[in-house]
Amino acid sequence: MSHTSSSLSRRQFLKGLSVAGAASLLPLRLLMPYSAQAATAFSEKDFQIFRNACPRNCYDTCSIKTYVKDGIVQFIEGAQESTFTAGGLCVKGYAYPRRVYSPDRIKYPMVQDGRRSGNWRRVSWDEAMDRISRKILELKEQDGNLLGLGLTKYSGNFGITNYGVEGMMSSLGYTTRFVGTPCWPAGIDAQNYDMGDMWCNDPEDMVKSRYVIIWGANPAWCSVHTMKYIMEAKRRGAKVVVIDPVFTQTAAKADVFWQPEASSDGALALGMARHILDLGMVDQDFVNANALGFEEFAAYLRENVTVEWAAGLSGIPAEQIREVAEEFATADPATIWIGYGMQRHTNGGASVRSVDALVAMTGNVGKEGGGARYGHLRTWGFNYHALIQKQPEGSVGFIGATGPKGEFDFTKGEAASYSDRTFNINKTAQGILDAKDPALRMLWVSCKNPFAQDFDRPKLEKAFDTLEMVVSVEQFFTETVANSDIVLPVTTLFEEWTVNVSYWHYWLGINEQAIKPMYETKSNIEIAAELSKKMNELAPGSCTFPQDIDTKDWLEKEFNQGIYDYFGIKHWTDLKNGPVKAKLASTAAWHDMTFGTPSGKYEFRSDLCAEHGHEALPKYKEGRKPYDEFRLLTPHTQFGLHSQFVNLDWMHEYNKEPFLYMHPDDAREKNIRDLDMVRVFNKVGELRVKVKLTRNVAPKSLVMYEAWFGRGNDFNVQNLVDDEAADMGAYKTGAPGVAIHGQFANVERV
Amino acid sequence: MSEQCMPSIEALRDFFAATDAGDLEDAAVRIAESVGVEIPPHTDWTTVEYEFNRLFVGPAAVPAPPFASAWSESDRALMGRATSEARQTYHRLGLAVPGEGVIPDDHLAYELEALLVLKSVLATEAGAPDAETAALHAWFVGEHLERWLPPFMQAVREQATEGGVVALVTEALAAWFDNERNSTAALRPA
Numbered sequence: 001m002s003h004t005s006s007s008l009s010r011r012q013f014l015k016g017l018s019v020a021g022a023a024s025l026l027p028l029r030l031l032m033p034y035s036a037q038a039a040t041a042f043s044e045k046d047f048q049i050f051r052n053a054c055p056r057n058c059y060d061t062c063s064i065k066t067y068v069k070d071g072i073v074q075f076i077e078g079a080q081e082s083t084f085t086a087g088g089l090c091v092k093g094y095a096y097p098r099r100v101y102s103p104d105r106i107k108y109p110m111v112q113d114g115r116r117s118g119n120w121r122r123v124s125w126d127e128a129m130d131r132i133s134r135k136i137l138e139l140k141e142q143d144g145n146l147l148g149l150g151l152t153k154y155s156g157n158f159g160i161t162n163y164g165v166e167g168m169m170s171s172l173g174y175t176t177r178f179v180g181t182p183c184w185p186a187g188i189d190a191q192n193y194d195m196g197d198m199w200c201n202d203p204e205d206m207v208k209s210r211y212v213i214i215w216g217a218n219p220a221w222c223s224v225h226t227m228k229y230i231m232e233a234k235r236r237g238a239k240v241v242v243i244d245p246v247f248t249q250t251a252a253k254a255d256v257f258w259q260p261e262a263s264s265d266g267a268l269a270l271g272m273a274r275h276i277l278d279l280g281m282v283d284q285d286f287v288n289a290n291a292l293g294f295e296e297f298a299a300y301l302r303e304n305v306t307v308e309w310a311a312g313l314s315g316i317p318a319e320q321i322r323e324v325a326e327e328f329a330t331a332d333p334a335t336i337w338i339g340y341g342m343q344r345h346t347n348g349g350a351s352v353r354s355v356d357a358l359v360a361m362t363g364n365v366g367k368e369g370g371g372a373r374y375g376h377l378r379t380w381g382f383n384y385h386a387l388i389q390k391q392p393e394g395s396v397g398f399i400g401a402t403g404p405k406g407e408f409d410f411t412k413g414e415a416a417s418y419s420d421r422t423f424n425i426n427k428t429a430q431g432i433l434d435a436k437d438p439a440l441r442m443l444w445v446s447c448k449n450p451f452a453q454d455f456d457r458p459k460l461e462k463a464f465d466t467l468e469m470v471v472s473v474e475q476f477f478t479e480t481v482a483n484s485d486i487v488l489p490v491t492t493l494f495e496e497w498t499v500n501v502s503y504w505h506y507w508l509g510i511n512e513q514a515i516k517p518m519y520e521t522k523s524n525i526e527i528a529a530e531l532s533k534k535m536n537e538l539a540p541g542s543c544t545f546p547q548d549i550d551t552k553d554w555l556e557k558e559f560n561q562g563i564y565d566y567f568g569i570k571h572w573t574d575l576k577n578g579p580v581k582a583k584l585a586s587t588a589a590w591h592d593m594t595f596g597t598p599s600g601k602y603e604f605r606s607d608l609c610a611e612h613g614h615e616a617l618p619k620y621k622e623g624r625k626p627y628d629e630f631r632l633l634t635p636h637t638q639f640g641l642h643s644q645f646v647n648l649d650w651m652h653e654y655n656k657e658p659f660l661y662m663h664p665d666d667a668r669e670k671n672i673r674d675l676d677m678v679r680v681f682n683k684v685g686e687l688r689v690k691v692k693l694t695r696n697v698a699p700k701s702l703v704m705y706e707a708w709f710g711r712g713n714d715f716n717v718q719n720l721v722d723d724e725a726a727d728m729g730a731y732k733t734g735a736p737g738v739a740i741h742g743q744f745a746n747v748e749r750v
Numbered sequence: 751m752s753e754q755c756m757p758s759i760e761a762l763r764d765f766f767a768a769t770d771a772g773d774l775e776d777a778a779v780r781i782a783e784s785v786g787v788e789i790p791p792h793t794d795w796t797t798v799e800y801e802f803n804r805l806f807v808g809p810a811a812v813p814a815p816p817f818a819s820a821w822s823e824s825d826r827a828l829m830g831r832a833t834s835e836a837r838q839t840y841h842r843l844g845l846a847v848p849g850e851g852v853i854p855d856d857h858l859a860y861e862l863e864a865l866l867v868l869k870s871v872l873a874t875e876a877g878a879p880d881a882e883t884a885a886l887h888a889w890f891v892g893e894h895l896e897r898w899l900p901p902f903m904q905a906v907r908e909q910a911t912e913g914g915v916v917a918l919v920t921e922a923l924a925a926w927f928d929n930e931r932n933s934t935a936a937l938r939p940a
Contacts, residue, residue, distance in 0.1 A: 070834065070837070070851075071850060072829045072833070072851065098827055101827045102828070103811075103817060103826060103828055104808070104810075104812060105808070106808055106809040107808055108807065108808070110803070110808070110809050113800075118800070118810065119800040120800065120804070120807075120809055120810075121770065121771075121796070121799055122770060122803065122807065477808065477809045477810040477811060481809055481810075487809050489809075516852050517852070518851070518852055518853070519853060649825060649826050649827070650825075710811070711813075
């Protein structure tokens with residue numbers, strides 16, 4: 001035997017066998033010849049790789065690498081270049097190929113003969129645009145303006161070029177806009193009163209925290225990438241406290257879990273503040289040098305707040321409040337993540353101000369690893385080329401005061417004799433019903449699913465029924481599409497060029513077109529161009545939106561030197577090599593102690609806040625009074641982002657149907673057993689759903705995750721949620737927030 | 751159903767490629783004629799269009815997506831292996847779906863047209879048919895279509911209006927497929 005044959009490696013041995021055809025010499029019956037080519041070996045060279053960015057309304061805004069072969073997305077993964085995304089996506093993100101290749105996608109422009117009839121016909125883009133344009137021209141002719149045309153759009157696609165939808169409306173004239181946000185406005189205003197802006201530390205610096213309080217947020221479901229920083233902080237010795245009315249998966253990872261009475265957050269924060277004050281644990285250097293009104297705040301605490309009072313309102317034992325307060329004040333640095341859930345109350349803004357004050361008085365504002373973390377828009381300094389479009393010559397609009405059109409409106413400051421008419425997005429149904437002179441007759445819906453997100457669904461249906469034409473731009477058939485006359489198919493992230501940043505982390509990612517737009521889908525700006533073409537064909541000069549656009553060119557037009565400098569890139573094409581992070585002087589917001597408030601300091605006393613009709617100090621404000629037996633909570637689901645993703649097959653695999661979650665003690669009283677079908681009802685409406693009994697929810701509360709849709713189920717929590725306003729939000733977002741968690745209902749077995 | 755009253759593949763293709771009531775009527779009438787059945791009297795073709803869209807097009811989730819991948823893979827997604835199979839088959843015939851990747855290559859209408867081409871090539875060849883083409887035909891029918899047409903047609907049967915035009919066409923498709931499967935069975939490996 002030669003030396004060579006005896007030293008064959010295993011791989012060579014297999015190859016050798018194949019070459020020799022040795023298998024054919026064996027008496028095989030079951031096994032068949034197999035070519036050991038690289039069929040199972042992964043090679044990047046076999047794919048075209050594209051950069052994408054998740055455009056959903058999510059903290060994490062993941063940078064994605066998309067692997068394409070033969071023009072088909074094979075799979076995606078999180079970009080490794082971003083230390084935040086760190087090569088991983090969430091359960092929803094990994095399902096993206098299921099969105100683009102779902103057989104249920106909306107594929108063609110279609111018209112419905114009778115809303116909710118299900119009688120749909122295909123039409124060409126030309127016919128769809130012809131119908132839409134003629135209606136717009138009819139409104140203009142009959143009303144003398146275009147205020148009868150409304151737009152409702154929010155966070156369905158945060159790709160920057162998608163602000164072309166608002167641009168499209170401006171290019172037609174002055175229209176009616178639903179402004180504000182159902183998401184986070186009360187907290188935005190609160191942080192603006194306290195600090196002069198909403199600006200949070202880099203979440204990646206949470207590893208430096210010695211004490212982390214997660215207050216009304218559930219990152220284990222809603223910001224999975226941030227969890228690694230929290231867990232690393234914990235590994236380094238930090239204590240993690242979770243405050244939530246529901247025992248969440250985040251709470252399960254905490255050292256301490258508090259399940260307070262919902263909407264008592266302000267009292268809890270103030271109780272802690274009082275204890276810190278009593279123990280002399282206030283950071284005097286900070287409050288003396290960098291704050292305004294601390295002594296007045298301290299006097300308020302001494303006169304009005306006790307730990308026992310806070311314990312009474314919140315249900316958290318006074319001893320625990322003292323203990324956590326002391327630990328928080330002693331740890332350096334300590335941070336609080338203020339979740340959006342805790343400000344969705346009639347006292348939400350006031351509560352956020354109280355929590356901010358707790359962070360500030362312990363000297364944790366402006367400190368790496370510290371901070372009252374809520375969100376930021378520091379990386380959003382694009383040109384908004386698609387957004388900023390001129391009204392046609394001679395357009396007539398609304399005369400009167402107008403505020404910002406939302407937290408993402410970067411066009412403020414332009415004086416004009418006319419403006420758009422604005423209605424509160426959180427009272428969409430009422431806005432439509434109340435609109436007069438002219439009435440709202442036509443609605444364009446894009447990047448939004450009002451029937452899943454807007455409040456008081458029964459009223460919304462009535463309101464939609466007053467509209468003469470509803471146009472929805474969508475990827476999937478939602479209840480909003482069912483209530484539309486025309487649906488236009490829109491591209492997924494793989495089929496359009498755009499750019500994305502986060503309101504939480506500090507990374508910038510390009511979104512390349514990875515595949516051809518499928519079927520007859522078009523991006524929002526291409527749809528605007530189509531509309532402009534038809535409008536000008538029918539009435540020259542009636543729309544200023546460019547008619548021939550290259551979406552890649554439009555992406556480029558969003559960049560400016562400021563963005564390049566902030567992120568340290570020479571050109572946007574550098575992003576093809578992967579996402580980049582902002583060059584931060586410090587990971588801490590307000591690190592230079594120059595605040596954006598009128599005084600330039602942290603304002604425990606905000607005269608601006610008082611001018612706007614609130615308290616100057618972060619005083620306790622009572623929450624909404626119960627109007628039914630149980631508190632109703634409708635938080636985010638793990639398997640969707642609002643109503644997005646929940647209809648995909650992969651999600652249905654794990655989330656087969658919606659449930660009501662309630663405490664077993666309450667169920668016993670109501671004679672309800674696990675998995676019974678129940679009727680949940682209140683003054684708004686009702687829904688029927690199966691119940692699951694769990695001690696993860698507090699007694700006297702009913703919890704249903706926000707959205708579920710799919711064949712054969714009409715579950716919709718907005719049948720029970722009314723449009724009661726939150727206390728703040730109008731200052732920075734154009735309309736107050738909404739008390740999504742200040743809701744009440746009853747339940748019975750059916 | 752005898753060979754003589756087989757529905758024309760062209761008409762089946764045109765039915766599934768239809769975009770409006772007019773297309774549907776034109777194709778359905780030809781299908782009905784070829785199989786010797788009558789279109790239900792007083793058929794409202796717009797209503798047929800609504801049903802066609804509800805089953806196959808959208809915008810609501812479709813119970814019977816007319817794409818091979820939706821039925822051939824372990825899960826219900828398009829542009830999977832069956833799509834690549836269809837694409838490769840067309841390529842071997844020197845054909846391609848316009849703008850590959852825009853409409854999945856395995857749409858029933860494309861696949862029926864490919865069948866038309868395969869059968870035409872086989873029929874026009876003098877003497878013994880080319881073995882490779884015959885094998886491709888047999889594979890396409892007996893393997894590729896066999897994987898997805900039966901469950902697809904079953905879904906349509908469960909969802910379509912009884913006695914309606916879509917049901918009629920589906921039965922014609924089933925009859926054609928049965929015949930095609932039988933006629934190619936001998937060429938398939940055991």
